[in-house]
Amino acid sequence: MNVPRCVAVLIAAALLAVAVPISAQMPEAPPPGAAPAPPPIPQDLLDSLLAPIALYPDQLLTQVLMASTYPLEVIEAARFVKANPNLKGPALDDALKDKSWDASVLSLTGFPQILDMMSEKLEWTQRLGDAFLDDQAGVMRTVQSLRWKAQQAGNLQNTEQQQVVVQERVIYIQPAQPQYVYVPVYDPYVIYGVWWAPAYRPWFWYPPPIWGYPPYRGTVAVGVYWGRGWVVTSNNWGWCQPNWGGGSVHITVNHNNIWVNRPAYATHYSGGGGNWGHDVEHRRGVAYRDTATGNKYRPTSNAGVQTRESYRGRDSAARPANGSGGNAARPGNGSAGSGARPATGEVAARPANGSPGNVARPATGDMAARPANPSGGNVSRPESGSAGIKATPTHGTAAPRPSAPGTRPAPAYQPESRPQVQREAQRGAQSRAAMQQPAPKANRGGAAAGQGRGR
Numbered sequence: 001m002n003v004p005r006c007v008a009v010l011i012a013a014a015l016l017a018v019a020v021p022i023s024a025q026m027p028e029a030p031p032p033g034a035a036p037a038p039p040p041i042p043q044d045l046l047d048s049l050l051a052p053i054a055l056y057p058d059q060l061l062t063q064v065l066m067a068s069t070y071p072l073e074v075i076e077a078a079r080f081v082k083a084n085p086n087l088k089g090p091a092l093d094d095a096l097k098d099k100s101w102d103a104s105v106l107s108l109t110g111f112p113q114i115l116d117m118m119s120e121k122l123e124w125t126q127r128l129g130d131a132f133l134d135d136q137a138g139v140m141r142t143v144q145s146l147r148w149k150a151q152q153a154g155n156l157q158n159t160e161q162q163q164v165v166v167q168e169r170v171i172y173i174q175p176a177q178p179q180y181v182y183v184p185v186y187d188p189y190v191i192y193g194v195w196w197a198p199a200y201r202p203w204f205w206y207p208p209p210i211w212g213y214p215p216y217r218g219t220v221a222v223g224v225y226w227g228r229g230w231v232v233t234s235n236n237w238g239w240c241q242p243n244w245g246g247g248s249v250h251i252t253v254n255h256n257n258i259w260v261n262r263p264a265y266a267t268h269y270s271g272g273g274g275n276w277g278h279d280v281e282h283r284r285g286v287a288y289r290d291t292a293t294g295n296k297y298r299p300t301s302n303a304g305v306q307t308r309e310s311y312r313g314r315d316s317a318a319r320p321a322n323g324s325g326g327n328a329a330r331p332g333n334g335s336a337g338s339g340a341r342p343a344t345g346e347v348a349a350r351p352a353n354g355s356p357g358n359v360a361r362p363a364t365g366d367m368a369a370r371p372a373n374p375s376g377g378n379v380s381r382p383e384s385g386s387a388g389i390k391a392t393p394t395h396g397t398a399a400p401r402p403s404a405p406g407t408r409p410a411p412a413y414q415p416e417s418r419p420q421v422q423r424e425a426q427r428g429a430q431s432r433a434a435m436q437q438p439a440p441k442a443n444r445g446g447a448a449a450g451q452g453r454g455r
Helices: 002-025 043-050 058-067 071-083 089-095 103-108 112-120 122-134 136-152 263-269 291-297 302-311 415-435 445-454
Strands: 162-167 170-175 184-186 224-226 240-243 248-251
Touching: 043 122, 043 136, 058 103, 058 112, 058 122, 058 170, 058 240, 058 248, 071 103, 071 112, 071 122, 103 112, 112 122, 122 136, 122 291, 136 170, 136 240, 136 248
Parallel strands: none
Antiparallel strands: 162 170, 184 224, 240 248
C-alpha cells in the first residue's frame, strides 16, 4: 500500500527539480506599458556602416562617432565651414566661440572634408549614430575586427601619415606627426579583401580635389589615398580617446580646450574624466531609431505628467475625496465652506424654497412678480369674471372689432341683412328704368293727369 505512494512522491520531486532550472532560464516579461526592445542591429550592417571610417586615427574616429548622434548640428557646421573657407586654426576657433554645438561637432570643424562627407551622406550619418547609441561596445569591437582584416590583407601599415601600433590584440592608429592629422580615403571592397556580406554593401566616397587628393578617374581605387594634412590645435585634439577594452569613449577635460572646458562638459567629466554620454539637448528633436532608444535618452518626466494632469483637472492633490473639508476645487457633498461648487441641494445663488431674503428664485407659491390666484390686481392673467378682463364672446355673436386710426370703418350692415340690400338694389333698378321711358304728350295729358292725380 505504501510503495505506490513513495513512487509518486519521488516522481513529483524529480519533476519539480527539473522545472525550477527551466523557469529560472526563462526571460522575464517586460513591465506593462514598456516599449518593446528593438531588434539588435545585424553584424553585417555594422560592418558596412563602419568600413569607410574604421581606419581613421583613433581620436578622429571617436569624434565622428559622437558627432553622428547629432546630425542637425553636423549639417550646420558643414555649412559654416563651407561658407568660411578662409578661416583656419585659431581664427576658426575664435569664430566658433558663440556656437552651441557639441564639442565633437566643434572639433570636426578642423577637418572640413569630414563634415562635407557626413553632410553629403546624411542617411549614413544618422544610421551610424543610431548604431553607436544602441551598442557602443559592439561598434568598438566591429572597428577592431575591420582593422584586423585590413592588416591581414596588407593594407594597414605604418606610413608617413600614420603610425600603427598593436598591443594585446588591439590595433591603435595615431598620426605620425602630432601637429598634423591626415585622413585616409580607401575603397572598402579593396582594403578589406573580398567583401563577405553582399546584402550590406558599404559605400565609397572620394573627396573632391579641393581637399588635396589626387583626381579620381573612376577606376578601382587600390590602397589608401592621402590628401593634405590638417593642422590641429588643443581645441580639436587630445580630449577624447577610444576605450577599446571597455567598449566606450573616454573623455578628458582639457582646460586649454575651449569646447571641452564649457560647463556642460567640465562639470560632467571633471575629476579625471569618464565615459562619454549622449546629450539629448544636442539631438535637436531628431527622431531616434525606435521608441525604446528614445525612452532611454529622453525618459518621460513625472513632473511633466503631473503638470499636464493638473492642467486638465485630474490632479488628485488639488481635488481631495468627497466630503473633505476645505476643498476649494470641488467640495464633497454636504461639505461646509464650499465656494466653487456647493453640495447637492445647497445652491448659493438659489437658496432653499421658503427661505427669507430669497431674491433669485422665490419659494413656491410666493411669486413676487406674479402673485398666486385668486388675488386682486392680477394684471397678467386675472381670474375669470373679474373686473377688467376681456371676456370671451358667447357663441353666435361677434365681438366688436375696433378699427385702427386712419382706416376705413367697417360697414353698418351685417351678413344677415343681405335680403334688404337686394330689395334696395331692385328698387334702384326699377327707378332707373322708369326714368328712361318717354314723357306723355300734352293733348293726352288731361286724361292722363287726371288718372295720375286720381291715383
